[in-house]
Amino acid sequence: MSRVLLRHRRILTGDPARPVVTGLLLDGEVVVAAGDAQSLAADAASTVDLPGTVVMPGMYDAHIHTANLARDLVSVDLRGARSLDEALDLLRTHVADLPQDAWVFGGRWDSNRWQGPARPDRHALDRVAPGRKIALPSIDGHSIWASSAALAAVGYTRDTPDPAGGQIVRDERGEPTGVTRESANQPFREIMNDPSTDDLDPLLRAAQQELLSVGLTSVHDIDGEDCRAAYLRLKAAGDLMMRVHKAIPVQALEQAVHEGRRTGDGDDWFATGPVKLFGDGALGSHTAYLSEAYADSPADRGISVTPPDELLRLTRLATSAGIAVATHAIGDAAAVDVLDAYERVLAEGPLPSMPDGTALRLRVEHAQHLRPADVDRMARLGVVASLQPTHCTSDIDLADRLLAGHELASYAWAGLLRAGAPVAFGSDAPVEEPNPFHGLYAAITRQRPDGSPDGGWQPEQRLSLQQALDAYTVGAAYAAGQDQRKGRLLPGRLADLICVDRDPFEVTPTELRDTRVLATYVGGTCRWEAPLT
Template identity: 40%
Template sequence: MGAYGQADYVLVGGRLYTVDPAQPIAEAMAVQGERILMVGTSEQVLAAYPNAQRIDLDGYVVVPGFIDAHAHLMGLGLNRMQADLTGTRSVQEVLERLKAFATSLPEGAWLLGRGWDQNDWPVKAFPTRYMLDAAFPDRPVWLVRIDGHAAWANTAALQQAAPELLATFVADPPGGRIVRDAQGIPTGVFIDAAMELVARHIPRPTEAVLEEALQRAVTEVHRYGLTGVHDAGADWDTIQRYWRAIDRDALRLRLYVMVDGLGEAFEHICTQGPILGYKGYLTVRSVKFYIDGALGSRGAALLAEYSDDPENQGLLRYAPEVFAEMVQQAMRCGLQVNTHAIGDRGVRVVLDAYEQALQTLGRTAGRHRVEHAQVIAPPDFARFAALGVIASMQPTHAISDMYWAEDRLGPERVRGAYAWRTLLRHGARLAFGSDFPVESPNPLLGFYAAVTRQDAQGWPPGGWYPEERLTREEALRAFTLGAAYAAFQEDELGSLTPGKYADFVVLSQDIMTIPPEEILQTQVLATFVGGQCVFHHEAAAGLCPKLP
């Protein structure tokens, strides 16, 4: 496209992967204010803007800003202020980390943590409260599993928050399960909806803590090259916190927020109308529902029982007819509906509800999404494209789960798991994210997972069910333009195209051509949002223009 206006700066001498089919690869780009003015060769851009400030890329690679299509921004920030149990290899290691963290807590304060995964321990069974009691007999402890769909409490937590659980029989709530011993006594692990029996009594963080958590999260995601995040489930207080941060110029991140179920935020957006691009940074026009739990805690709803847990088919959070009415209520409000569904039964119930709503209501907001879509029955792959439903998926889940997923699903059903290539072959659209803090926010990990289906050590050789791998172009698109499309923002974001926001990332290596095993060595050198350099590596300050 020809030049127009006057550029604030130009970037030249690089290799730009634009994700724009009209000009897939370029060398240079001109930026004015928040927008891209021109993309082309270095010679073309310098000729058009000879007086603009010049940033020499010195051969570095530029890609559109990564957009995480499914994440939890406040969850990331709060996670960084709690005990981090990610990667623990045993109960003993969990206890060691908790003891170290507890030294900074005032007496009587709850000890909160997240990230444990019993699948990584020598004994794969769920832990019990008694394992925590010896180290913490008096301090309440509440530890959320890595997937956010189970939690582990000690006895002090139950005595303080829900003593009735120890005094009498409390039935499992709909869509949840209290893990019990042979005598029916709660062991301290609560799955999905049962978590609320304890969680609702935990003291809420102060607003000052929540503000700090937000800033920590934004700083971290900028470091990884994220310029946009689809926040999967936020209440009205959180949305207002984002609004205030934008007003004081403390949140330079494109937020596409899904309201959390049919609560206060839903009522506000339904009655007052959506928030569309507030100051370029905040859009709220969708709702997040849950239909099931997670595969790791065996709460994902399956059409047949778990291969490693006979008589268990997982949990539906709502009866199908109740969920169908929820979907129609949201679609009548003009909202996009984005539903967490991991098991093949969960996915089918969601697709059935969407199909029924579309038949009943006719025209809706469209671009409805299945979040995760981890296990899909063969007849349901084609339904995504037929219904115009987007598969919002997280490639790192595949390489985290591959060590035990076949145990859960069996050798046949697992072929419909994390099946990105099969979805594309059936015409579905993909939007990729990480589900942070469940996984790392680093989109390069997701990119690597999508193109290799291997862990960081290169296992298994050739990749896990390698027929589902994506090309690098497909993976990059899913993390950029595909995510933008899933938020109705493809005209503003997702590619290096003149007229769009100047959201882009400078990388230390060419992730599109280097050997796959080198992708994870790539560093983000600089992250730009709306033409502003919001992060730069300590050795790459020269990549950031001097702006008034």
């Protein structure tokens, strides 16, 4: 195969030993040499001059819901609503041209930001869209706001018991209000993910272009089996433009084991990832599982979605079959349960290896609010902390209000790194925007986009820019067991890179947040290019 030289005056490799080069020599999709472009030119059959101010490794989102992100492109968006009335106005406009019998999904409502006392319930939806089946996930994805017709469609009545690990919220008469939480959302999720309700393939094609445009070259996708099937169809059609590490939903774990799937199966474009388990819910939904009660609800500690014995059983089942485990834990009590299960499994012997010989990774997804002792325990066990920096800056007010008086290590990125825990960054899009430069800004400032609070929230947990970049590149690759293939522009690594309009090390944090990607290369081929202006 003919070798190609990618040339630029400033290529950031991510390698501390040689951080800047001017040339990358490629053989197919792989870098075979990195160094002085003039010296490498003799071995190249052709040369490509890269655009922009700086070239840097492609970003790797360690936790993203790409199917949900894709569906949101054509769903009602309530994130901008600041009251119940505003949310209902947006919904009324959205449903006006839809068939009466069509399900209405989307939403991303955040009642924590609404002004006034009105809260979501089925009666409000019934007023603006009578008889319609509506199921709208909250911004954090852990609650659903449903209409009366939607509740009837899934069989929820006053006599329906709460499922284990979930809640059908009820009024003072015992009637469902229209809000469900955690495992009680599952019947709606199954309808949302039913291939007959939408055509995911074209939506994913559009979504991957959005992700490439913000500099993402690889993702850990956390969505369902329908998403897996859609990606495999895109790959077979030659339409997959970014690399996908695809998680297994817990509902499909036994099927995956039966089929012989193992973490790391596949190739550089599409590979099997970990099973996704759930320890709890989310802070904004009051379902994050805490050791102490919520400050505004003295009888409420959240929801333990998966009991400790079941977490242990599922972790054993997965790892014994060669499947890594990534468990959602936002509250400190949930993190305790998850780490207890991991510690017991690790004590039983070494974990199996992936097909390439790399040991399976155990991960805690979010790890937002930890007991200080568990920061060190994660490091001691080698458990990956899979974190999303913009969750911190979005949740500052929420954490201050709901966790007042709790002694916790919250969004403890610097503390985890100091302790020696592996750290990977992602976005959790569409809960947050997928743009990794927004995450970098949050990680180094711990401030909202407007620069508040002064000095950052709990500023001792701020990271250096290099630490944050590492978490978005080689850290995310390590979480997948792919750090020998991705994350740095070195010989033997994949030629996944982005060309940007400014040097991240020579701009202010605000300017960093506004970085524009000019071109995204995956496997040495330009997969996205900014339109000419």
